[in-house]
Amino acid sequence: DSGVTQTPKHLITATGQRVTLRCSPRSGDLSVYWYQQSLDQGLQFLIQYYNGEERAKGNILERFSAQQFPDLHSELNLSSLELGDSALYFCASSVGGQPTYGYTFGSGTRLTVV
Amino acid sequence: DQQVKQNSPSLSVQEGRISILNCDYTNSMFDYFLWYKKYPAEGPTFLISISSIKDKNEDGRFTVFLNKSAKHLSLHIVPSQPGDSAVYFCAASGRFQGAQKLVFGQGTRLTINP
Numbered sequence: 001d002s003g004v005t006q007t008p009k010h011l012i013t014a015t016g017q018r019v020t021l022r023c024s025p026r027s028g029d030l031s032v033y034w035y036q037q038s039l040d041q042g043l044q045f046l047i048q049y050y051n052g053e054e055r056a057k058g059n060i061l062e063r064f065s066a067q068q069f070p071d072l073h074s075e076l077n078l079s080s081l082e083l084g085d086s087a088l089y090f091c092a093s094s095v096g097g098q099p100t101y102g103y104t105f106g107s108g109t110r111l112t113v114v
Numbered sequence: 115d116q117q118v119k120q121n122s123p124s125l126s127v128q129e130g131r132i133s134i135l136n137c138d139y140t141n142s143m144f145d146y147f148l149w150y151k152k153y154p155a156e157g158p159t160f161l162i163s164i165s166s167i168k169d170k171n172e173d174g175r176f177t178v179f180l181n182k183s184a185k186h187l188s189l190h191i192v193p194s195q196p197g198d199s200a201v202y203f204c205a206a207s208g209r210f211q212g213a214q215k216l217v218f219g220q221g222t223r224l225t226i227n228p
Contacts, residue, residue, distance in 0.1 A: 090157050
């Protein structure tokens, strides 16, 4: 157990729908990062939050949004889902706001859009 | 340009032999490098790292080599064991446009054959 908790583990939904993925960071970590891993793709950085504030943005679609709450858990909202959004979504956390030395990943949420 | 590339999608090695996984990067601003290991249905876990001021870092069976002039790093696993079968991601950390970023390669699937 890495200490980073992601729920749900699996999610199957239809095109056009909206889903919310949840992440609880490791105790003491203030930063949360969201990554997407599609088939045969590497880990694509989506967005980072640090202590409730957006810190960095990557290749995140406008249909996607995220937030970090006062208790530091984070949610990734995916709307108007398309087949191509099917992927593994990972959350990671780190103590500080800079990912210089890497971070700890959760076990991921597998999203299947049908 | 923040690209990190792992040009071999897969690698098959006999148990007991050496496994060598390669990674190339394009930007000399990267100053810290990491390797992550990922089993199916789990998130990536940190394996070993190296700072740009070093050219080698060793941890048990795992050694990472960094060749800054060639912008190349490699992970050596000796001897390879069946439990090493996993996907390996290299990642590079650097400061771009005022923000520290961690960029991942696409991953290499390592299979250790008995």
